[in-house]
Amino acid sequence: MKQLLIICLLFSLRAEAELGKAFDLYLSNKAQKQEWIAYEMMTSEHFFVASIFAKRHILSQGEHSTIFEEALETIATKAGIEALSDLPDEVMQKTSGATMTLVLGLRRFREKHYQAAIDALKTISPYSRFYPEALMVIGPSLYFLGSGEDKIIQTYQTCSQSAEKMAKDASHEKLRRYYELIRENCLIHLARQSYSKTKFNDSTYAYEKITKQSYRWPYILLERAWTSFKLGDYNRALGLVATYGSPLLESYFFPEAEIVKAVSYHRLCLYDDALQVVENYYQNYKPKSEALETALKENKDTFDFFLNLMFEERSEREKVGPYVAGLAIQIRKEVKFNLDLITLRRAEEELQSVLKWPDHPMKKDVTYEIMGMISHLKKKMNFYVMERMVSFVNEIHRTSYEMFNIKLDILSKKRNLIYKGEKLVADRARGELKNVKRRADQHYYEFIGEFWADELGEYSFGLKSNCETLQTRTTSTGGQP
Amino acid sequence: MRTLLAILLLCQISFAAETSKPAKVNYQYKKYEHFDLGDLEVQGNLIAPGDLSVKDQGAHLMDRNLYIRNNFDKEMRTDVLDLR
Numbered sequence: 001m002k003q004l005l006i007i008c009l010l011f012s013l014r015a016e017a018e019l020g021k022a023f024d025l026y027l028s029n030k031a032q033k034q035e036w037i038a039y040e041m042m043t044s045e046h047f048f049v050a051s052i053f054a055k056r057h058i059l060s061q062g063e064h065s066t067i068f069e070e071a072l073e074t075i076a077t078k079a080g081i082e083a084l085s086d087l088p089d090e091v092m093q094k095t096s097g098a099t100m101t102l103v104l105g106l107r108r109f110r111e112k113h114y115q116a117a118i119d120a121l122k123t124i125s126p127y128s129r130f131y132p133e134a135l136m137v138i139g140p141s142l143y144f145l146g147s148g149e150d151k152i153i154q155t156y157q158t159c160s161q162s163a164e165k166m167a168k169d170a171s172h173e174k175l176r177r178y179y180e181l182i183r184e185n186c187l188i189h190l191a192r193q194s195y196s197k198t199k200f201n202d203s204t205y206a207y208e209k210i211t212k213q214s215y216r217w218p219y220i221l222l223e224r225a226w227t228s229f230k231l232g233d234y235n236r237a238l239g240l241v242a243t244y245g246s247p248l249l250e251s252y253f254f255p256e257a258e259i260v261k262a263v264s265y266h267r268l269c270l271y272d273d274a275l276q277v278v279e280n281y282y283q284n285y286k287p288k289s290e291a292l293e294t295a296l297k298e299n300k301d302t303f304d305f306f307l308n309l310m311f312e313e314r315s316e317r318e319k320v321g322p323y324v325a326g327l328a329i330q331i332r333k334e335v336k337f338n339l340d341l342i343t344l345r346r347a348e349e350e351l352q353s354v355l356k357w358p359d360h361p362m363k364k365d366v367t368y369e370i371m372g373m374i375s376h377l378k379k380k381m382n383f384y385v386m387e388r389m390v391s392f393v394n395e396i397h398r399t400s401y402e403m404f405n406i407k408l409d410i411l412s413k414k415r416n417l418i419y420k421g422e423k424l425v426a427d428r429a430r431g432e433l434k435n436v437k438r439r440a441d442q443h444y445y446e447f448i449g450e451f452w453a454d455e456l457g458e459y460s461f462g463l464k465s466n467c468e469t470l471q472t473r474t475t476s477t478g479g480q481p
Numbered sequence: 482m483r484t485l486l487a488i489l490l491l492c493q494i495s496f497a498a499e500t501s502k503p504a505k506v507n508y509q510y511k512k513y514e515h516f517d518l519g520d521l522e523v524q525g526n527l528i529a530p531g532d533l534s535v536k537d538q539g540a541h542l543m544d545r546n547l548y549i550r551n552n553f554d555k556e557m558r559t560d561v562l563d564l565r
Contacts, residue, residue, distance in 0.1 A: 008514065192557055
């Protein structure tokens with residue numbers, strides 16, 4: 001116990017000594033004072049304060065040393081890229097380190113200046129910790145520029161391999177998960193690349209490399225369903241979207257999954273089933289989306305309503321509007337929201353620590369800056385949540401239009417059958433195993449109204465295509481056509 | 482001449498005697514008659530072209546453009562931007 005107290009005391013004295021040094025430097029006229037204060041603040045684990053002085057150093061000096069680059073990487077990891085991303089373009093272009101290059105590349109990508117993003121990011125060394133992430137941005141940039149397929153595939157493969165290697169060498173769990181996420185993103189991008197080039201088998205193999213334990217897995221079920229649809233395996237497409245009905249995935253709801261269902265039934269000529277999907281969609285989604293839209297409009301100008309909603313009890317969220325509880329769960333699982341939330345909490349903790357400092361001009365300076373950062377983060381997160389909810393409502397509207405289209409098409413096809421005096425070959429029957437298409441390495445489970453975790457994502461319906469028609473009219477034309 | 486006049490007079494007298502008798506009328510109603518239109522044949526030569534026939538006029542097929550995904554470009558962008 002005594003030893004523990006001594007250690008705490010030593011740390012406390014050390015932190016005070018570092019703060020004292022930083023205060024002295026702040027009042028001095030030394031040219032390198034911003035850089036040195038940044039180092040002192042990093043040592044005392046005040047990463048947001050360190051980011052303030054690091055940016056001031058970049059603004060005044062431009063180029064920086066290898067040691068400073070290492071410090072920047074640590075700041076970016078602890079305080080987030082956001083803390084460094086408000087520097088002007090011309091300053092960022094002058095810096096050569098991997099951290100600021102990544103920030104610049106992401107900015108260019110956001111602006112859809114893909115060539116500029118590639119030009120910036122390709123300078124990042126394969127030995128940098130940001131190398132896999134840089135490749136993850138270069139790949140889609142090449143794709144959007146319409147570059148050669150081989151080049152894009154090579155980029156994704158290198159990304160996946162380097163991320164896998166860095167994940168193995170990662171010093172702690174969070175870093176390992178970060179690289180694992182990048183590896184999965186690169187594989188998913190590869191699958192999407194194959195899909196857009198109509199290489200659906202390649203796409204399927206790439207998607208199947210994502211394990212069920214992955215955070216990304218529930219999201220790609222929909223994309224896998226489209227891939228099966230494109231391969232003409234409508235039963236598997238139906239099985240994949242049926243997975244969203246599992247209690248484990250109840251917070252994942254995608255209106256587009258209903259389109260996959262309806263068009264799959266449509267392609268199997270099971271028109272009544274398709275119409276039932278359309279009707280269910282209108283009954284479930286439409287009234288709820290209208291109620292959600294009203295709730296969003298009422299609070300769209302608030303500063304932190306949506307952010308606070310994320311931390312409310314489920315019952316409170318449900319009072320705001322339908323889907324809000326489920327959407328909140330979805331958003332809270334998202335990487336971006338979690339990273340921003342961690343950054344926000346760290347910034348708030350650091351502000352509390354700074355407020356305990358003795359009075360000094362530096363304290364006043366950094367308090368003002370950190371409060372600005374916290375306010376900006378909160379606004380950004382609030383907007384992010386609101387945007388996700390608005391996007392969801394918009395998606396419901398778009399899907400409604402597509403559902404209506406499907407309904408019209410089915411009615412038109414049914415009418416034509418009547419005009420031609422034809423009917424479909426069979427009435428709807430239960431599925432059969434003989435109608436299930438599967439490769440040797442694909443599992444098969446019989447669905448008997450229960451979802452089992454190890455079976456998720458392996459379901460396939462066994463419905464027979466009903467597209468063959470029979471003539472129902474008997475004619476007596478006496479041999480005449 | 483006298484002979485001719487006498488003959489005419491005699492004919493007129495005999496005709497007048499015949500018309501004065503009441504005529505015997507036998508009414509007969511038309512019986513049910515069955516027409517087999519399919520069996521009717523029209524005699525004559527066909528002067529119109531023989532290959533003319535009436536085709537079924539099917540309803541116009543409305544081929545609607547249903548929503549099918551062709552790419553995941555939007556998701557690709559979002560994944561990159563939402564990593565940080």
